[in-house]
Amino acid sequence: MDARIRKKPGIARFEAYLWMLPTLTLVSVFVLFPVLESVYMSFSKVSKAGIIKSFGTLDNFRYVLKQPVFPRVIVNTVVWTVLIVLISIVISITLAIVLNERFHLRRITRTMLLFPWATSGFITACVWKYALDYQYGSVNALLIRSGLVKKNINFLGNADSAFAWLIFVGVFVTVPFMTFTLLSGLQSISVDYYEAATIDGAGFWDKLFKITLPLLRPAINVTIVLNVIYCFNSFVFVHTITGGTPAHRTDTIMTYLYWMAFSKGNYGAAAAISVIGFIVLLIFSVIYMNVQMKEETA
């Protein structure tokens, strides 16, 4: 397809950069510079007020890696990201298939799905924390009134159940955007495939696994990469609902980093955590893309 363009001599080959100039400028100035600054800070000695004193030390990384809770924080982050993305993918595929059918609740369900997408993360986090409260939360009030339980349930009481609920909230906000992305992928699959399959006598599950999912692969891949980055970097849900308590056992990299910088005043260590987080994400994307490519060629 690019035969014509490749023939173009000299400067014309770089025309693309002219088209991308606005984006390049914006990203280099406002994103790349702060990123470099943060990396620089991670290798520097930094005062309590956040002033860089001298460059060229690994102390920040050493300090972070010897924190007893840090492995737990990394594991939390991975569990948080992987579970949210996996659960959301399963729910979103189901919902996309449902919403691709014509039935009475379709329009209202689609409208409903827009709600969590439109609401800011902070507000969503606040209302779930409020609703799940042990003492006055309305989830407990509802369960008691309906006679399902006798005593209030301590949803956010211990680290494990609190973390489970954090993942629930994460799924709650991830599903809408994912569903819409997959739904649009679904709508672009030609009806002919299904008609042919029906003639061959294929049932629902056959069609799902032999037609729908394989053809949806590109869309699924894209949402996975994007949402892994989003979930990994999401901050407001954990920060608002548990704040990492008890003793960092519900912290993720982002909230731990925030705590390190602004509660503890160790900016150098916070920058080091952000670099470590970046490396984890980078490793993920390299592995994921390699696996993808292998599968595609196989």
Next chain:
Amino acid sequence: MKKTLALLLALIMALSLAACGGAPAASSEAGNEPAAESQQESKEESKEESSAQPASSEEAEPAAEEGPIEINFVAAQYSDATEAYMRKVVEAYEKEHPNVKINLEVIGWDSISTTVNTRVANKQAPDLYNGGSAGEYIEDDFLYKPEDILSDELIADFYPTFWKNNIVPGLGEVYQIPYVASVRALYCNKKIMDEVGVKPPKTWDEVRDVCAKIHDFYNGDVYAWGIDASSTEGQTTVAYYCWSNGGGYVDADGNYILNCPANVEGFTYMKELYDNGWTNENPTSETRDDLQKLVAADKLAMLVTACFFPALYPDTELYISDIPYNDKTQSSSSTLAVQDALIFFNENAKATTDSPEKLAAIADFCDYFYAPENYTPFMIQEGLLPATISGAEKLAQDDPEKAAYMSVLEGGKFYARSKPNWKDCSTSCADAAQNVLTGMQTPQEALDEAQAVVQE
């Protein structure tokens, strides 16, 4: 398809137009910031010129040439009424002093340090700031000593106990002045206590006794004792359970003693209350706010909390008592007094130089702000206590009930906030309390770890 795009563009335009309709200045603000700013400045200059003339000539004339003296003040938000009150004070001051402009910014507690520290790291610190403590900024030499810039009258007006607490250990200097104060006490729900027939406990043993009685009386439906070891208040556990046993954050010389035997015993006592089922079930996540609600709802009998609590729930009848102490090691209780501090960033933390006139204006504004007629009503509004002698005198007239706290305040003990790494101490105390309460670590292990952190 073209229609779609046209519709979309029209929508965006309509939205932005509607948005700008409210205030004509807005569009220029968004589109052309520098122009809008210079506009604003010239407006202020002209306003200042017109009003400056009648004022005394020495003060007004230099200012008319250079523009007004600008003071940046970042203040913490205590309630949604804070900003309105402070703006009133600032505007009144600006009216009296047309050559001074105070840029007041009021920010909530959860984000104030994020905001200010980002600016400080870029040498854009405000002139006045009351959301942090001096310790963080001493290392970089970012702070004025209040004695160097404020009036002697104001310095003399602060309670000596605050002043003493603000001396930085090892340096012997003071870098912050008290801004607001509060004290903690044991508040007991009168209805519950009377029903069970118990009095507010004075000692640890009495606490155990009263807790057991309340627990048995209600068959566990009412919590006897409230523990708040949440992340924002977790450091208080050392003050509540260790001071009362002779321990604490630091010794008399200002050295950290987090893992001293008295502290370990204090944390063991706290854990014992929790393990016996006498306390709230989620001490690591339930905040002071939540626990106060429980007391007001007759679900929790006893809670150590701050003196603004009764005013929030005027319908709840309370017994107020000292924080219980261990009578085997101590002869009396000790109260936690908390002060929020006001600090003054110097030129090292700012891109501009501070003229002598500006420093004089800061001193003058502080005099105005701390004048009892401005300061005390503010404290009453927020449910807090004044840190000045004159302010307390006015409080005695305006709100005698609250003034009773002032004597407690004077005898109170403080956080070791002037220690440079107080933030480390505060966060690791909270972590230690959470680790102990969830059974992850023994009190000894948890406090050893905390001590290791602060000694780094």
Next chain:
Amino acid sequence: MNVNYSKWFRAALYIIAAITCLIILYPYVVMFFSSVKGMDEIYRIPGTLLPEKWNLSNYLTVWKHIPLGYYFRNSAIVACGATALSITCAIPTGYALARMNFPGKKGFMQFIIITQMFAPVVLLVGIYKIMMTFHLTNSLFGLILLIAAFNQAFSSWLLSGTFATISRELEEAATIDGCTRLQAVIRVIIPLAAPGIVTAVIHAFIGAWNEYTLTLVLISDTYKKSLNVGIRAFFGYTNVEWWYVFTCSLLTTLPILLLFQAIDKYIVGGLTAGGVKG
């Protein structure tokens, strides 16, 4: 899958849809009920489900507590400005990525993705520094630039996917008619890609409308703050005024839902292109 299945399949559709609606609606119902409860009812234990007294006046009094009008104005300016800028920049980038082959294309794609891997909360100090250099702190215009910059990755990725689905012939036909390449993009490609552009617009708009951290740190003037920053006024030192928090929350969410409703039918179509081709 427009094929009729058994009645069990139909039943499953209804059940799944109904459960989804209920779960999603739940927090909004909680928000609404709490927003009209009074202080004593909010703090009651156990909590009430329905409000005993409907304090609808909260929706009026909240305007007196914080300068909500200004917040709405500022949020609208920033969201509209950042959306417009972000899409204007992302359209040529998306086009170049979809249609042109150039040295360093793969590197550019990776660069764009990598910039997404740092959340703004990590970068605050550096961001402040760069904004200071350009005298853009405390400026809505600066905020617009910044938010647009952080949005570039998603927008240009999505748009390049959309553009790639558009037939090349149409564009070439326009060129033969005497259009330059730029004119062809404006007259042919953009109208055809409208659904994809709408999706990018919505994504950018929501992101900008709900932005919190950058606004908090960069904007110091009370009257330039946004809704999401302003709402924090109700999280006080001594207590949280939940009724006002939720009143504001609903008022904040409403404009976006209206926007959605206005352009609802374009949303799904737009994501098609980006999802499959990207």
